[in-house]
Amino acid sequence: MPTRARERLLDTAEELFYAQGVRAVGVEQILTVSKVGRASFYRHFPGKDDLVVAVLERRDRRWREWLAERVAAHGGGPLAVFDALAERFARADFRGCAFINTMVEAADPAGAAHRVAAGHKDRVTGYVESLLTAAGHPRAAALAPQLVMLMDGAIVTALRERSAVPALRARAVAETLMGAAGEPAAP
Numbered sequence: 001m002p003t004r005a006r007e008r009l010l011d012t013a014e015e016l017f018y019a020q021g022v023r024a025v026g027v028e029q030i031l032t033v034s035k036v037g038r039a040s041f042y043r044h045f046p047g048k049d050d051l052v053v054a055v056l057e058r059r060d061r062r063w064r065e066w067l068a069e070r071v072a073a074h075g076g077g078p079l080a081v082f083d084a085l086a087e088r089f090a091r092a093d094f095r096g097c098a099f100i101n102t103m104v105e106a107a108d109p110a111g112a113a114h115r116v117a118a119g120h121k122d123r124v125t126g127y128v129e130s131l132l133t134a135a136g137h138p139r140a141a142a143l144a145p146q147l148v149m150l151m152d153g154a155i156v157t158a159l160r161e162r163s164a165v166p167a168l169r170a171r172a173v174a175e176t177l178m179g180a181a182g183e184p185a186a187p
Helices: 005-020 027-033 037-044 048-073 080-089 098-105 113-136 138-161 165-180
Strands: none
Touching: 005 037, 005 048, 005 098, 005 113, 027 037, 037 113, 037 165, 048 080, 048 098, 048 113, 080 165, 098 113, 098 138, 113 138, 138 165
């Protein structure tokens, strides 16, 4: 029977990194919680930095799948990203954005974890641009980074305020930005 050690390591590390921060969590804690031996850890990951990168890559895929699913559930329009974020902010385990948190902790932009986190933000921007394009927005490429900046600001503010309200405020600003370019503000 396979032990699924790699998956247990990824699951444990993702949970601990998100709850406590990448720097605060050591390999020993990951091994203890996951019940995976040291030799098995090093068979799967040369070191903690490689585990961090693998966690972020997997979380990137999962988070973007979640976002697309929730946006579709809220009507599929560009403003629905803020409705999805409001859901996320209301969760008891909300600790901000794992990617923003990682970029803060791994301040070296040349580092692998920082690059993966920044790549996530680029892919989210591309997704938002695709929503704007599908909605017929004439300035989708210019507006997408602005909406992602509003999303990021809402995430940080929600963490500070412990509320879903920042997503609704960001949605209102996004609606104004979209309307300023002549786009109907429908969700």
